[in-house]
Amino acid sequence: MKFFIDTANLDEIKEANDLGVLDGVTTNPSLMAKDGVTGKDSILKRYVDICNIVDGDVSAEVISTDFNGMVKEGEMLASLHKNIVVKVPMIKEGVKALKYFSENGIRTNCTLVFSAGQAILAAKAGADYVSPFMGRVDDTTWDGTDLIDQIAVIYGNYGFETEILAASIRSPLHIVKCAEIGADVVTCPLKSIMGLLNHPLTDIGLAKFLADYKKGNK
Ligand code: E4P
Numbered sequence: 001m002k003f004f005i006d007t008a009n010l011d012e013i014k015e016a017n018d019l020g021v022l023d024g025v026t027t028n029p030s031l032m033a034k035d036g037v038t039g040k041d042s043i044l045k046r047y048v049d050i051c052n053i054v055d056g057d058v059s060a061e062v063i064s065t066d067f068n069g070m071v072k073e074g075e076m077l078a079s080l081h082k083n084i085v086v087k088v089p090m091i092k093e094g095v096k097a098l099k100y101f102s103e104n105g106i107r108t109n110c111t112l113v114f115s116a117g118q119a120i121l122a123a124k125a126g127a128d129y130v131s132p133f134m135g136r137v138d139d140t141t142w143d144g145t146d147l148i149d150q151i152a153v154i155y156g157n158y159g160f161e162t163e164i165l166a167a168s169i170r171s172p173l174h175i176v177k178c179a180e181i182g183a184d185v186v187t188c189p190l191k192s193i194m195g196l197l198n199h200p201l202t203d204i205g206l207a208k209f210l211a212d213y214k215k216g217n218k
Contacts, residue, residue, distance in 0.1 A: 001179050004057070004187035006169065008035045008046055012190040013053050019193070024056035026131075026167065026187040028087070028111070029063065044080060051081035059109045059129075061087035062097075070097035078106045085109050085128060090118045095125045102126025109165060119151040123160035129185065134178070135168035144168075145177045152182055172196045 002023035005016045008031040016022045027050070032038070037046045047060045058081070062073045070093060074086040086101060087109045088094045094110070101108045102125065109129040110122035114137060122130040132151060134144030148166055155162060163184035169175060172195035178186045 001183065002056075002163075002185040003193065004059075004165070004185055005193065006031070006167065006187040006189055008032045008037055008050070010046075010049060010053065013050060016190055016193055017054050021193075022054055022056065023185070024058060024083075024085075024187075025050050025054055026059040026087070026109070026165070028061050044077075047077070047080055047084060051083045054083070056083065057085045057107070057129075058083050059085045059087040059111075061111065062089075065089070065091065065093060067093045067096045067100075070094065071100055074101055074106060074108075087111050087131075088127075090122060095121050098122065098125035098127050102128075110162075111167070114147070116147065116150045116154055119162075119164075120154060123155060123158075123162040127162050129163050129165040131165045131167040131187075133168035134166050134174055135170040137168075138170070144174075145181055148178065148183050149181045172198075 003021050004024040004026050005013055006026045008027045013025060032043055037043055050058050060077045062070045064070045064073050077086050078084050085107045088097050089112045090110055098108050098110055107128045109131055110127040111131045113119055113130055113132045119130050132147050137144035137147055151164055165185040166178040166183040167187050169186055169188040169192055172192050175186050175188055175192060
């Protein structure tokens with residue numbers, strides 16, 4: 001399973017990258033705004049800065065909602081760095097853009113996916129990644145893992161090569177659930193990645209080992 005971090009914050013990206021387990025980054029317009037990155041030039045610069053930190057796929061989202069606008073924007077984003085994956089929303093014009101990009105050698109991540117039907121369209125259009133939003137599905141009192149499971153079965157039935165990128169991850173438990181059902185990628189906040197480290201028995205065990213070492217090595 002690939003680990004992506006879901007942020008536009010360079011310190012968080014560096015911290016996750018330093019852990020040695022990071023395979024990529026996802027961003028979206030809300031994450032850029034949250035980190036105070038506004039204006040086209042600053043946003044484009046931030047994508048390049050992220051690509052220079054992480055040796056892996058970096059999703060950059062288009063703002064346009066019409067086919068021609070998405071194509072123009074996506075081509076510009078893809079030209080920034082070889083690691084850029086163009087993030088396209090699951091709307092009618094987006095499906096057309098996904099198809100265009102797949103036929104023209106530009107890698108894509110289809111975002112805002114909330115149903116298996118949408119995931120089928122993304123795969124048919126040749127998306128490299130499909131992003132079901134697990135946490136936001138949970139918010140509607142439906143289990144996000146069921147959606148990812150359903151997409152995995154469908155993609156397996158037909159050998160679709162689109163990778164399932166579980167997004168909107170909110171906790172370490174989400175990550176473990178995604179691993180159990182075989183999601184190809186999870187994109188997570190730093191807190192959820194670091195949360196995987198925690199177990200009180202590890203802390204207790206380490207304290208005892210160190211205390212015993214001290215006793216025997218005065
Ligand atoms: C990433 O690709 C998505 O945009 C992101 O995971 C959405 O997360 P949220 O539901 O916490 O905003």
